[in-house]
Amino acid sequence: MENKVRRKHRYKENYVERVRTHNPLKVIALLLIAIAVVWCFIAALRAQLKESDNYISRALAARMLVLSDTDMEPSQDDDHSRWYVKYMEELEKTAAITWDNEDYIQPEYAYAALTYGELREYLLQKNWDIADIVEHTGVDVKKNKASKRIKKAAFEKLYDYMILVNGNAGGVVRRELTIVGTPASMTSAQIRQYGLWSCVAEEGCFNFEGLNMDAYSDKRICVYARDSNIVYVLAVVDESVTYHNVWLCSAQGRKIEAYISGVYREYDVSGLDKSFQNTIADIGMESGRVRQLTIKNDTISGKVLRVSNTAVELDGYGKVEIADDFRVYKNYGMLEEKSINDILVGYDLADFVVADGRICAAVLKKELHAENIRVLIMNTGFGSIFHDRVTLTSENGFTIQKGDELIKIAGGELVDIYPDSEYMSDGRLKVAPLGLNTTITVLSVERSYGNPYYSGTLEIAAEDGSLVIVNELPLEEYLYHVVPSEMPVGFGVEALKVQAVCARSYAYRHIMNNSYRAYGAHVDDSVGYQVYNNIKEQPDSTQAVKETYGQVMRSDEGVVAAYYYSTSCGYMSDLSLWGGEKGGIYKEKTVNPSGESIDLSDEESFKSFICSENAEDYDYEFPFYRWNVELDREYLEGRINEYLKVRYLSEPGNILMKNTEGEYISSENPYIGRLISIETVQRTSSGAVRSIIIHGTDGDAMVRGELNIRYVLGPGENKIMTHTQTETSFDFLPSSYIYIEELYDDGNIAGYRITGGGYGHGIGMSQNAVSTMVKRGMRYDDILEFFYNNIDIVNIY
Incomplete structure (x- = not known):
């Protein structure tokens, strides 16, 4: 062993010595030759790569062909480089293409060019008329040799024709997308959130298995897409894009950080005269660089009365039009982009950013503490939310707020309101009773106990030639009138406590759902939600509401909808x-x-x-x-x-x-x-x-x-x-x-x-079953846990 070591060592010494004893001119010549050989190899490799870029690979073609026929979920394989396997296997499994290599899932084979023979087999198996394809595309699928590789340009023509013939039934469509972020520009947390083969566009999150999307960040592109899959990138439509109404986290010196469509992006800039943070801005991009930054920091706020897809009505401001690129952000807790449905009516929870007289963004600044609810009052028989007229009275009198004018109505006096009456010239009235613990009776509506009376306030608004009535009142008072309308009071207080918690949970969820926002309400008073004020307030049901004050059921996903x-x-x-x-x-x-x-x-x-x-x-x-x-x-x-x-x-x-x-x-x-x-x-x-x-x-x-x-x-x-x-x-x-x-x-x-x-x-809960369960000695919280799994009873106030 020792001799071997010595011999090895001697060889090294001799080698070094030989190199050292070579003629310097010969050494230089040899080096030049070696460099020339290397450069020739690199040039050949580049030429080969460039040539391969001109051809469609089997892997990418397989994905495009499969997605033209069917939906497929993104790959769950931990090895993200094997994204193509399921597509090639799908073609093999359905006999659309029989790959001529048993190891067809190996990268060397999969990334090689698709051949005309393989494409012909696919077209014949799928009953395509090849002569028709040749006529309409100019690509001679029939005469080209089976072993000949297909260029991308030719495959694009064929695919475009296939998509045209399939129409919407095929699922693949041409569409334009503005790419906001790709894995190369995302944080590791965002990559985990969206996935390694996912990019974020202004239009949503898209899977792009097998494609290189990094070059398209901050550009408008035309693609083939199927649902949330980018199938193929056809062209860059515009190198210049403007991100409107984005959340500007910070802008200082030579760097800006922005939150765009759910992705944090950092950009280098030439230098800013001022610093900004946590505001709304437009960012103009050109060829991947920031060319313009427009700050928007004028805000208004107030109680939201109504939200439609075109305007927000605010107390004190009236209707304010929404801009085309309107966005909603939540900036308490973790920053998130939300939707217009998250602007809750009846509450002052947001600042509204205004530019050019229109609302361009809403910033939700605090959490909801749902103390009030807004109920849309239906007409007699619960047939419609629209009223031809509204007739009001009150024993103690009431006030009508019409714009800046306050009108007092004496006790016992009747007021008739029609859509075209002078009262409605501003489009909205607010009616409030005079005195504590007083109510307003609506004589134009009938319920099971007669003309209903309401605590809280009434708002009457003009809508499509009719009137709508919204009753705003504390959530707990609302339940005083829901619980006896939904469950017989004869069941007793303990059973009514079950109903009270369910009704409160249900109401809270529907305040959050905001489904009646276009009419300025959270729910209506019919069986479509919870029956409200069809029966007079009852002592036992009111006691049940008070004994469960603020209690709702909550699961891991939030307050429970509590169906019953x-x-x-x-x-x-x-x-x-x-x-x-x-x-x-x-x-x-x-x-x-x-x-x-x-x-x-x-x-x-x-x-x-x-x-x-x-x-x-x-x-x-x-x-x-x-x-x-x-x-x-x-x-x-x-x-x-x-x-x-x-x-x-x-x-x-x-x-x-x-x-x-x-x-x-x-x-x-x-x-x-x-x-x-x-x-x-x-x-x-x-x-x-x-x-x-x-x-x-x-x-x-x-x-x-x-x-x-x-x-x-x-x-x-x-x-x-x-x-x-x-x-x-x-x-x-x-x-x-x-x-x-x-x-x-x-x-x-x-x-x-x-x-x-x-x-x-x-x-969920069977109301009649609750009656029996109480008779058998069960408490309201035990009953709730029987009907609803894995819930906690918590207080929302």
Whole structure:
């Protein structure tokens, strides 16, 4: 071993010596030759790379071809360099292309150019007319040798033609995007958030597997896209872009930092005369450099009265138009870009940045403390939110605020307000009672106890030739009138406390949802939200609200929506009934002490369940625990044909007719003719029917959604026999927990018997079950935890 070491060492010494003893001119000559060889190699490599840039790779072509046919999720492979594998495998699996290399997923093969032979195979397998393609594109797919590589320009022509022929049905479209950030300009946290193969554009977040998007930052580009996938970049449309109304984190010296479409960007600038931070700005870019910075720091604020897509109405300012590139930011806690829906009516939570007389941005500056709620008052019978007139009175009198004018109305005096009356010349009135603990009565509306009276204030606004009424009052006072309208006060205070917490949670969520913002409200007073002020305030329900003051249910995702209904069939559903995710706070289980989960999706299993009874079920003693109704064929035909059209107007995407290709599509004139049969297509594991097909002589209709099914098969005036052997009538079915069977007369279908259970959708709390649970000694918080999983009861004030 020692000799070997010595020999090795001697070799090194000799080598060094040889180099040292060479003639210097020879050494220089050899070095020049070596450099020349290296440069020749580099030049050849560059030429090869440049040449390969002219061709479409198998990997990229596979992605483009697959996405032209179908959606595919971005790769979940930890090795991001293998992004192409699933696309090449998809073509192999569907026999669209049979790759001629068993190791086709290896980079050397995948990144090599696609050949005409491979493309021809794909086109033939997909039934494309090659002669037609040649005629319209000028690319001779047929005559080129199978081994010949396809240039990108030729493939673009072919692909463009394929997209044109496929139309919108293919899913791939041309569109323009302004690229804000790519992984090269993102922080590591943002890369984790969006993904290594994702970029952010002003139009949203896009996946770009296999493409190099870094060169397109701060540019407007034209692409092929399918949903949130950039399939291919066609061209740079504009090197100059302006980011309007972005959040300028800081601008100082030679650097600016901005928050643009959810991405933090830093830019070098030539030098700023002033420093700015946490303000709104326009940033003009040209060829990747900042060319102009426009600061916008004029603000207005006030209580938000109404928010539409074109204007914000503020107390003290009236309607102010919204600019085209309007943005909303939340700057408390973590900076976020939000939407116009996050501007909550009834509260002063935002500063509005104004430029050129229009609102260009809203900055949400503080969290919501939901003490008040704004309720849209519907007309008599809850048919509409619009009123032809509004008649007001109050025992103690009231005031009308009309612009800057304050009008006093004496106690007992009546005021009639019409859309074209002088009162409405400013478009809005604010009405407030005089004195403490007083109310205003609306004589032009009737409720179950007569003309309703309201605490808080009323706002009356002109809307589309009619009037809308918004009642603003403290959330707790609102609940005084909701709880007795939603649950019988005879259930007792403990049961009413359950209802109070649910109602408060539900109301809070809908304040946040802001769905009535265009009318300046959070909810209306009908069953569409929570019935409000249909019954007078009651001592027990008011006590229940006070004893649960401020309490709501909260899960990991925030305050719970707290769905509830009248009566269960002995089993409850989760949100999968409405197409949502299974699990979460809503769990499918029996509504009895066992709380066990069983699968009722099978027809026979559900039939066995619904035709039996369990005295342990909390709803067992209530009429709609079980019910049935018989409907003759002639009646049902008329009902179905009428209500297919009625429900189409409400939910066109869920009322479908079968076309000549056998597909069910939305149809403006759904009609089945004579009824042949009714088929249950989808039943959830809780037993509720989600989808039916109604076969008729003139067509087959698919009805989706539990409420649509309940209306289309509604009994109308036909009597429903309940569990307590009492008869009643309902225009629609009490629930979709139903089993449908045919009734025959002399071998012919004469009608249908519908056996069902429960009243309502069956998600969340059963109100009648609560009554039984309280009688069995359960507390309100234990009851809430039975119906809603993994919740905490917390205080919002």
